Amino acid sequence: MAGGRPREPSSTIDAQHRALFDQLHRVMDARQRGPADAALELAEFQRQVRAHFADEERMLAWRGYPDLPEHRAEHAAFLAELETMDGDLSAASAAFLRGWLVNHTTGSDRRYLEWTARAHPERPRPARSRQAIRTET
Numbered sequence: 001m002a003g004g005r006p007r008e009p010s011s012t013i014d015a016q017h018r019a020l021f022d023q024l025h026r027v028m029d030a031r032q033r034g035p036a037d038a039a040l041e042l043a044e045f046q047r048q049v050r051a052h053f054a055d056e057e058r059m060l061a062w063r064g065y066p067d068l069p070e071h072r073a074e075h076a077a078f079l080a081e082l083e084t085m086d087g088d089l090s091a092a093s094a095a096f097l098r099g100w101l102v103n104h105t106t107g108s109d110r111r112y113l114e115w116t117a118r119a120h121p122e123r124p125r126p127a128r129s130r131q132a133i134r135t136e137t
């Protein structure tokens with residue numbers, strides 16, 4: 001199981017995307033309880049975003065994604081904005097975070113998944129490949 005090759009990363013990336021949305025919901029809920037709680041949840045969101053972007057960029061570099069510089073720049077711009085935020089998160093800032101995350105995961109991230117499917121057909125998306133193996137045997 002632990003070979004020299006990185007494990008198929010799409011399932012990890014998908015799980016991280018779900019975790020980011022979950023954590024952002026915790027930030028939204030914490031805003032109702034006050035800035036101290038919001039600051040704690042926001043700090044965790046910031047940590048998860050940094051880790052996720054690093055993982056995603058490492059995966060894209062490994063796959064040779066040609067639009068990696070642009071993708072990395074989108075991440076960096078978002079992170080710069082995110083790191084200016086604190087527990088006094090305004091409703092507009094919270095809406096910005098959610099909007100960016102939705103647009104990025106359904107736009108830029110979708111484009112690299114589509115590119116991967118074309119450029120690396122030997123690495124189908126994990127959920128589908130497992131399904132295919134189960135139904136074929």
Ligand SMILES: [Fe+2]
Pocket residue numbers: 056071075104108109
């Ligand atoms: Fe991304």
